[in-house]
Structures are given as C-alpha cells and as structure tokens.
Amino acid sequence: MIGATVAVGGLGVGSSVAQDEGDGDDGVDSPYTAVYRDTIDSVVLVTVAGPRGRGGLGSGFVIDEQHVVTNDHVVSSATDDGVELQFNTEEWRTASIVGTDPYSDLAVLRVENMPDAASGLSIVDREPAIGQEVLALGNPFGLDASISQGIVSGVDRVLPSPSGFSIPAAIQTDAPVNPGNSGGPLVSLEGEVFGVVFAGAGQAIGFAISPRLANRVLPALIEDGTYEHPYMGVAVQPVGPEIADAVGLEDATGVLVVEVVPDAPAADVLEPAIPGQPSSGDVIVAIDGQQVQNQAQLLSYLALETAPGDTVALTVVRSGDEQSVEVTLDSRPESQLPQTPIGPER
Structure with missing residues (x-):
C-alpha cells in the first residue's frame, strides 16, 4: 500500500535542484546547500560497459577509504572491463566489483586510489521518521551531481526485486527519483545516509533500500562477496x-x-x-x-x-x-x- 505524499513550504516537497561546478554560494544560507557541499564529493556517477554495447549508468557513494556502494542492477551487466566512476571533482577511477546481492539490490565496488576529496558517508542504523526531510543525491538521466528534496513518505515498504523475491523494509520518499539516481544516497539534513536510492519501481514516487538492511548486507559483501538471506x-x-x-x-x-x-x-x-x-x-x-x-x-x-x-x-x-x-x-x-x-x- 502506498502512502500519500505531503506538501510543505520552502522549496516545496518534490523540488529538484541541479548544481553546477560553482554550486552558487552567493550568500545563500540554506540547509540543503550545506548538506550538498558536505556530501557531494562522496557521490559518484557509475558507468558500466556491458556486453554488445548494452551498458548503463547510475549513482553510488563512498562509505570508506576503498569502497563505494551502488545498486546491484546498476552493475549487473558489467563485463571484465570493470566499472568506471566519475567523481564531482571530475576525476575518474576504475572500480572492481567486490560483491553483489540481487535480493537486496546492493553492490559494493572497490577503488584502489580514492580521490582526496571523497570521504565515507555514514549509514545510520535506524529508520527515519515519517515526515522527516531528506535529500536524494545522484545523477538522474546522467545529469551529474544533482540534488532533490522531499520528505520520508513511508517506511517498511515492500519492493519488487530483480531476483523475483521482494525487498523488505524499504523507505518511501517524494523526493524526485529518476533513472540514473539508483545507488545514490538518501540523506538527512545532517548528512547521514537514510537509504540507498532505488529507482527501479517504475512509479512516480521514490524508494530507498533500508539503512538497517544495508548495514547487514554491505559488511558481508565486503568480507565474502555474498550475503546469505x-x-x-x-x-x-x-x-x-x-x-x-x-x-x-x-x-x-x-x-x-x-x-x-x-x-x-x-x-x-x-x-x-x-x-x-x-x-x-x-x-x-x-x-x-x-x-x-x-x-x-x-x-x-x-x-x-x-x-x-x-x-x-x-x-x-x-x-x-x-x-x-x-x-x-x-x-x-x-x-x-x-x-x-x-x-x-x-
């Protein structure tokens, strides 16, 4: 069951802002701008070269000195050539796939030489509150380094999964989420990650993989390459x-x-x-x-x-x-x- 979205003042729920290189800081005192500045260098554009030229792109974010999180469906078509990451500083890195889990639609990539500007974002181990403001960072339609704003519209949602099993405990948001956003972070106004954005539901609302589920799956992917559900x-x-x-x-x-x-x-x-x-x-x-x-x-x-x-x-x-x-x-x-x-x- 899908909960109703709610409108608020200010920029308005469901507003979207794409930032340029200079991110326009001319005296602007906005909590959204502050979060953007503090986190965007840790958000990446994920580019995949697939078989017969059928690659794709999505988003991801840094969680420590070597690892980047994204969605499994973003990198599932990757070949032996690896995955290319573009950072907000315009630096490129080639990443290897450490582990994937189609059941939670999560994947971990390894970067041997992380750019200095990129630091690990913290994934909380709790559910956000319904009505709490959140920001989706990523690359919708390949538009790099974009930010959209909304609220948490619901929790404990069940999502379809590429595996045929359902993804439980998902976060619902009315922050605009489009193809290319998948794998990026859904963050609070404190810059904490409240979920891994999932843009595969084909609806006019957004979802994110639960931070509690991510915190169970990701360490196992880093350690073993797989997670046993x-x-x-x-x-x-x-x-x-x-x-x-x-x-x-x-x-x-x-x-x-x-x-x-x-x-x-x-x-x-x-x-x-x-x-x-x-x-x-x-x-x-x-x-x-x-x-x-x-x-x-x-x-x-x-x-x-x-x-x-x-x-x-x-x-x-x-x-x-x-x-x-x-x-x-x-x-x-x-x-x-x-x-x-x-x-x-x-």
Whole structure:
C-alpha cells in the first residue's frame, strides 16, 4: 500500500535542484546547500560497459577509504572491463566489483586510489521518521551531481526485486527519483545516509533500500562477496475480513499461508490454504512474540532480525485454534521465479 505524499513550504516537497561546478554560494544560507557541499564529493556517477554495447549508468557513494556502494542492477551487466566512476571533482577511477546481492539490490565496488576529496558517508542504523526531510543525491538521466528534496513518505515498504523475491523494509520518499539516481544516497539534513536510492519501481514516487538492511548486507559483501538471506519457504497473502471470519479471528490481521515450498524449512510445519476452502491453512499472527499484521512486517522481521540457522517461533491460527510452531530457517536458494525486469539504467 502506498502512502500519500505531503506538501510543505520552502522549496516545496518534490523540488529538484541541479548544481553546477560553482554550486552558487552567493550568500545563500540554506540547509540543503550545506548538506550538498558536505556530501557531494562522496557521490559518484557509475558507468558500466556491458556486453554488445548494452551498458548503463547510475549513482553510488563512498562509505570508506576503498569502497563505494551502488545498486546491484546498476552493475549487473558489467563485463571484465570493470566499472568506471566519475567523481564531482571530475576525476575518474576504475572500480572492481567486490560483491553483489540481487535480493537486496546492493553492490559494493572497490577503488584502489580514492580521490582526496571523497570521504565515507555514514549509514545510520535506524529508520527515519515519517515526515522527516531528506535529500536524494545522484545523477538522474546522467545529469551529474544533482540534488532533490522531499520528505520520508513511508517506511517498511515492500519492493519488487530483480531476483523475483521482494525487498523488505524499504523507505518511501517524494523526493524526485529518476533513472540514473539508483545507488545514490538518501540523506538527512545532517548528512547521514537514510537509504540507498532505488529507482527501479517504475512509479512516480521514490524508494530507498533500508539503512538497517544495508548495514547487514554491505559488511558481508565486503568480507565474502555474498550475503546469505534467511529463508522459510512460504508464500502468504493478507488476511481480510472474509478470511478472518472463516478461520475464527476477531480482527482481520496476520497473513494466510497459501503455499509451502516442498523441502523448504516450513514444509511439514505449516499448512497452506486449500483453494476454495477459506477456513483452511495457517494464519501467522506473530513471530518470536512480535505481532504480524501484514506481509511487510513478516518480511521485515525475517530480513532484519534473523539469519540462516535461526529457529523462529511462529504463532499461528489453525482450524480456529491458536498454537505455536517452530521453523529453523535455511539460506535462501537461487530464485526459480520469473525475474522482474529492472536492468541497467541508461
């Protein structure tokens, strides 16, 4: 469900400003200008040479002396020639791909000789507040070193992923986000990173990969080149009033298990609904004592609080009775689902 955006004064939510080399500081006392000056040297244009000339471009940002973060779909078509980065100082560097994760759409690049002006931006380990002002930095449509302003319109969104699995816990913003912005930082007025911009949703609103998810995935990509996501092996759908009444729930809450993957961790533990029989199937109403009201909450808990090998306690309603079952999570297998077409941006 997409939340409504909100208009505010000043520049106005959804305003966009592209800065030139001189960034026009003639006596301007603006918090946006201050953040821009403090962060833009750490934001890069990512250029990819793909097979048969089908490359792409996007954005990225520096997180330490050697590493740059971007989206996996920005660099997924890269060849052995590597990835070219252009910094705001007009310096170019060739980067190598350290690790990629299509499930979170994150990637890490290594730069051996980082420009002196570029310093690591700090990714917070908390969700931003809804209504908080944020700035998206990057290269929309290849327009380098651009800034757009908006607010956090929502949190805990679920995004489509190139892998076929969903990306949980995403940040929604009304700051203008366009092709080329993907991989750039969504920052607060203090210059802290609140997410990695994701411009692949094809909507008139923007999204960013959660900072909490990024902080779990990125260290593993730097260390091992990959990240192991927890996997339960179920498909679920929201519980509406009709299903709630059929299974004996007082309120329409939780998620109905509609499919259990054979040989998955949840096989022989959870019971899927039988088509045409609304009273059948388990309804998950809590995980490890945390209430589950919808799919987004279940996905976020699994992504942010668990790891492969963990055993989770699920509270389910089965045939009108509430009971507790345990599932030991595994590592997510390669997706067998049709992939979402988010290919390299141009």
